[in-house]
Amino acid sequence: MWRVARFAASNVRSSSQRRLFSAPVIPGACIVHKRGADILHDPWFNKDTGFPLTERDRLGLRGLLPPRVISFEQQYDRFMESYRSLEKNTQGQPYSVVSLAKWRILNRLHDRNEILYYRALIDNIKDFAPIIYTPTVGLVCQNYSGLFRRPRGMYFSAKDKGEMMSMIYNWPGQQVDMIVLTDGSRILGLGDLGVQGIGIPIGKLDMYVAAAGINPQRILPVMLDVGTNNQKLLEDPLYLGLRQPRLEGEEYLSIVDEFMEAVHTRWPKAIVQFEDFQMKWAFETLLRYRKRFCMFNDDVQGTAGVALAGLLGTVRAQGRPLSDFVNQKIVVVGAGSAGLGVLNMTIQALSRMSGNNEIAAKNQCYLLDKDGLITKERKNLDPSAAPFAKDIKDAEGLKEGASLLEVVKKVKPHVLLGLSGVGGIFNEQVLRAMRESDSPKPAIFSMSNPTMNAECNAADAFKHAGPNIVFASGSPFENVDLGNGKVGHVNQANNMYLFPGIGLGTLLSGSHFITDGMLQAAAECLASYMTDEEIQKGILYPSIDSIRHITAEVGAAVVRAAVEEDLAEGHGEVGSRELKHMSKEETVAYVTHNMWFPVYSPLVHEK
Ligand SMILES: NC(=O)c1ccc[n+]([C@@H]2O[C@H](COP(=O)([O-])OP(=O)(O)OC[C@H]3O[C@@H](n4cnc5c(N)ncnc54)[C@H](O)[C@@H]3O)[C@@H](O)[C@H]2O)c1
Ligand SMILES: O=C(O)C[C@H](O)C(=O)O
Numbered sequence: 112m113w114r115v116a117r118f119a120a121s122n123v124r125s126s127s128q129r130r131l132f133s134a135p136v137i138p139g140a141c142i143v144h145k146r147g148a149d150i151l152h153d154p155w156f157n158k159d160t161g162f163p164l165t166e167r168d169r170l171g172l173r174g175l176l177p178p179r180v181i182s183f184e185q186q187y188d189r190f191m192e193s194y195r196s197l198e199k200n201t202q203g204q205p206y207s208v209v210s211l212a213k214w215r216i217l218n219r220l221h222d223r224n225e226i227l228y229y230r231a232l233i234d235n236i237k238d239f240a241p242i243i244y245t246p247t248v249g250l251v252c253q254n255y256s257g258l259f260r261r262p263r264g265m266y267f268s269a270k271d272k273g274e275m276m277s278m279i280y281n282w283p284g285q286q287v288d289m290i291v292l293t294d295g296s297r298i299l300g301l302g303d304l305g306v307q308g309i310g311i312p313i314g315k316l317d318m319y320v321a322a323a324g325i326n327p328q329r330i331l332p333v334m335l336d337v338g339t340n341n342q343k344l345l346e347d348p349l350y351l352g353l354r355q356p357r358l359e360g361e362e363y364l365s366i367v368d369e370f371m372e373a374v375h376t377r378w379p380k381a382i383v384q385f386e387d388f389q390m391k392w393a394f395e396t397l398l399r400y401r402k403r404f405c406m407f408n409d410d411v412q413g414t415a416g417v418a419l420a421g422l423l424g425t426v427r428a429q430g431r432p433l434s435d436f437v438n439q440k441i442v443v444v445g446a447g448s449a450g451l452g453v454l455n456m457t458i459q460a461l462s463r464m465s466g467n468n469e470i471a472a473k474n475q476c477y478l479l480d481k482d483g484l485i486t487k488e489r490k491n492l493d494p495s496a497a498p499f500a501k502d503i504k505d506a507e508g509l510k511e512g513a514s515l516l517e518v519v520k521k522v523k524p525h526v527l528l529g530l531s532g533v534g535g536i537f538n539e540q541v542l543r544a545m546r547e548s549d550s551p552k553p554a555i556f557s558m559s560n561p562t563m564n565a566e567c568n569a570a571d572a573f574k575h576a577g578p579n580i581v582f583a584s585g586s587p588f589e590n591v592d593l594g595n596g597k598v599g600h601v602n603q604a605n606n607m608y609l610f611p612g613i614g615l616g617t618l619l620s621g622s623h624f625i626t627d628g629m630l631q632a633a634a635e636c637l638a639s640y641m642t643d644e645e646i647q648k649g650i651l652y653p654s655i656d657s658i659r660h661i662t663a664e665v666g667a668a669v670v671r672a673a674v675e676e677d678l679a680e681g682h683g684e685v686g687s688r689e690l691k692h693m694s695k696e697e698t699v700a701y702v703t704h705n706m707w708f709p710v711y712s713p714l715v716h717e718k
């Protein structure tokens with residue numbers, strides 16, 4: 112276990128101001144229960160050629176490594192050099208070839224030496240996030256059977272029913288703080304990928320380490336394999352998951368129940384993030400567990416906060432006061448777990464701002480799914496979408512099932528927000544129609560992932576909807592050159608700006624639950640993070656370079672909300688009384704101080 116490995120508080124906003132090796136770090140000793148070659152084969156402890164001679168003697172490593180000791184800085188430079196030469200050598204090759212090659216080189220380091228891996232990740236987060244996270248992680252999941260070399264995380268399958276309580280003790284880590292769990296049923300916009308979806312929890316937890324400084328020895332990616340309905344996978348002889356159709360109903364829930372009980376028996380304070388569950392289970396499990404366990408659903412709740420922060424930003428970008436939010440017309444395309452989560456939080460915020468007039472708030476919002484505009488006339492209306500279905504008399508003459516183009520033309524929305532998973536549905540006609548928006552700076556949020564599934568790309572958005580728009584996408588795109596020295600700024604509206612802070616803040620507050628108040632505090636913190644000057648330029652979210660800083664702020668906001676709701680029991684040596692007496696600045700310092708930072712610590716062997 113790491114005794115002390117601290118990252119000194121830094122309140123600079125750009126990591127370029129806090130580049131490699133400049134952070135004052137005080138490494139403490141780390142206890143290791145193995146010796147010799149076993150250490151070299153354990154990525155948690157391995158330092159490769161970086162073991163000092165005294166440590167080689169202490170740990171029985173003498174003779175198992177070449178004699179020269181290479182410093183951490185030299186190892187880092189060598190890795191980056193090989194990464195850069197790979198980049199050079201693959202120039203011009205297709206995206207999938209290049210990004211998978213980059214993923215492989217990073218994954219090899221991850222499997223060998225975690226300290227070096229996370230240091231490289233943190234210091235190059237802008238370059239590496241698109242490889243270990245969205246969008247490349249989607250490609251990795253699709254090709255998982257072929258890419259599989261070493262297992263990572265835990266797999267609980269329908270065949271393990273009745274065994275999970277003992278299986279959970281197979282995990283070698285003593286303490287687990289953060290778990291990301293998926294059943295692989297809706298991986299990004301790629302559909303049911305069964306067991307191959309494990310790539311998503313791994314990528315999300317890498318972001319937890321990079322952005323929130325969660326100790327990588329205390330994270331656990333989990334795949335709940337209840338089968339797959341993906342015929343291609345079922346027929347693939349190399350498919351690594353259960354070859355059976357997905358469990359349904361009570362059978363399904365009993366597996367998730369057993370897992371949740373097992374996890375919380377071993378680690379009562381572990382936080383579980385549900386990720387990429389198909390809608391029905393996303394909502395059902397959230398309802399079932401949120402008052403029993405410390406958990407949240409990232410696609411429903413994390414996404415909602417990020418979208419709300421962006422929506423509030425677009426009001427400021429129009430030069431309007433925030434109170435003008437109550438006059439914005441918003442079209443949400445996609446009535447799944449993410450779209451409904453966004454609409455729910457948006458309507459709550461709108462009604463709070465307009466004095467709790469929920470009906471008026473709903474009137475401003477339009478929801479579409481694969482069958483067009485959702486109204487109360489809809490036959491077999493999904494109960495989850497029902498609260499947001501338009502009353503036909505308030506639909507500006509639009510009919511049940513009206514097309515996206517009809518809706519945009521008629522409503523002239525301030526915001527068009529896509530969470531449909533369908534690439535290209537914001538086509539030229541739809542984008543051109545946004546030129547007639549009632550907003551001087553219409554906002555287009557093309558939030559579906561990965562890149563191919565985005566409702567439109569950045570270049571098309573600026574080309575067809577005009578240079579005045581504010582643009583955000585779930586997957587990263589380059590800024591767009593608008594000519595005459597002007598730049599169309601591309602924002603990445605991705606829940607990565609919130610989930611790490613929600614997890615970290617909850618952990619450090621010691622709350623047993625994640626409440627709406629804590630989630631709202633996280634969203635408000637993100638919304639108020641950007642300066643007016645940045646917002647005027649169409650920049651709604653911080654650069655990913657400053658993700659540690661924004662995560663510390665979000666984490667602190669979550670801690671303070673938990674304190675306010677009397678849920679904060681404290682963490683480690685900091686109790687609820689201390690938390691209560693912390694100022695806002697002290698809370699941010701407390702959170703920052705608790706972020707793990709990768710440095711080689713002296714290893715001490717203990718039997
Ligand atoms: N940017 C982010 O942070 C973020 C967060 C969560 C989800 N997402 C993305 O959002 C997408 C949807 O996720 P989800 O969990 O809501 O999925 P989901 O399967 O629960 O819902 C998809 C919805 O889109 C609708 N839809 C399908 N085709 C459509 C069409 N042609 N026109 C209009 N609507 C259509 C479906 O009817 C359904 O309501 C995925 O691509 C996911 O990657 C992005
Ligand atoms: O994984 C992401 O990049 C965001 C989101 O959780 C998604 O499901 O698309």
Ligand SMILES: [Mg+2]
Binds near residue numbers: 299387409
């Ligand atoms: Mg997701």
